[in-house]
Amino acid sequence: MNDVHELLERAAAPAGNPTVSTEAVYARADRVRLRRRAAVSAAALAVVAAGAVTLPGIAGGEQREQNSVAAAPVGQVDRSGKADRLAELLPSGVGSVERVSLAVLIKGATPEQARTTYAGPLDGEYLVREDGGVGYLVLSFMERTGVSKKFGAGAQLDNLCETRGNEPPVTDCVRQKRPDGSVLTTWSDSMDYGDGGTPQWGREVVGRLVLKDGSVLAARSSTGYLGERSQGPLLKAPPISQTELGTLLTRSELLPKN
Numbered sequence: 001m002n003d004v005h006e007l008l009e010r011a012a013a014p015a016g017n018p019t020v021s022t023e024a025v026y027a028r029a030d031r032v033r034l035r036r037r038a039a040v041s042a043a044a045l046a047v048v049a050a051g052a053v054t055l056p057g058i059a060g061g062e063q064r065e066q067n068s069v070a071a072a073p074v075g076q077v078d079r080s081g082k083a084d085r086l087a088e089l090l091p092s093g094v095g096s097v098e099r100v101s102l103a104v105l106i107k108g109a110t111p112e113q114a115r116t117t118y119a120g121p122l123d124g125e126y127l128v129r130e131d132g133g134v135g136y137l138v139l140s141f142m143e144r145t146g147v148s149k150k151f152g153a154g155a156q157l158d159n160l161c162e163t164r165g166n167e168p169p170v171t172d173c174v175r176q177k178r179p180d181g182s183v184l185t186t187w188s189d190s191m192d193y194g195d196g197g198t199p200q201w202g203r204e205v206v207g208r209l210v211l212k213d214g215s216v217l218a219a220r221s222s223t224g225y226l227g228e229r230s231q232g233p234l235l236k237a238p239p240i241s242q243t244e245l246g247t248l249l250t251r252s253e254l255l256p257k258n
Contacts, residue, residue, distance in 0.1 A: 095130025
């Protein structure tokens with residue numbers, strides 16, 4: 001499974017014993033990815049691959065902000081102001097940004113079923129409307145303790161730009177070691193796996209930032225999905241480009257305050 005998707009899945013997973021999770025929302029796409037990338041080691045953090053959106057709701061054992069808006073219908077007022085704060089960090093020309101829950105939109109989950117906790121200040125799922133189309137941005141932060149718990153103490157994150165065994169190469173993969181010791185990786189995904197079913201996801205760009213302390217920030221910029229409960233046509237391009245996604249991931253506003 002692709003590492004960026006798995007992180008996003010954990011982040012959006014409701015606290016307690018959820019009835020509906022984002023992992024379930026993306027189960028079909030993840031199964032396809034799992035088959036195609038069976039050779040990837042268990043340590044690879046699939047944070048945003050096929051549209052997985054389950055951000056680390058409980059990080060390091062601490063429950064952070066409780067997401068009461070995630071289960072709200074599109075158009076409900078976001079009293080947290082997170083959508084507005086995220087919009088301020090995005091490039092000019094990006095359409096309107098609304099905070100939503102993919103579990104609610106795709107699976108029809110109730111507010112209680114989709115209730116989620118987040119570790120990062122802007123973690124969450126956002127709908128982007130632009131030129132008549134609807135796409136999505138997903139952000140997820142997982143602390144080092146959460147990464148260790150998920151993949152084992154001392155686990156090393158794979159270099160996704162390196163092809164291993166018979167697994168398919170990651171498209172347009174760019175890996176950068178940054179001066180602060182972090183590693184930024186971005187790539188693109190056509191989401192065209194020819195397996196049918198719904199929702200049918202449009203192409204997207206994905207990224208993860210592995211911090212020096214072992215924590216991970218992941219993001220996904222999707223052109224949207226078609227099928228039951230689709231909120232509109234696909235965007236012509238992801239809400240923000242691969243380069244722009246990489247820039248967003250390096251913003252300090254997306255990281256928890258120490």
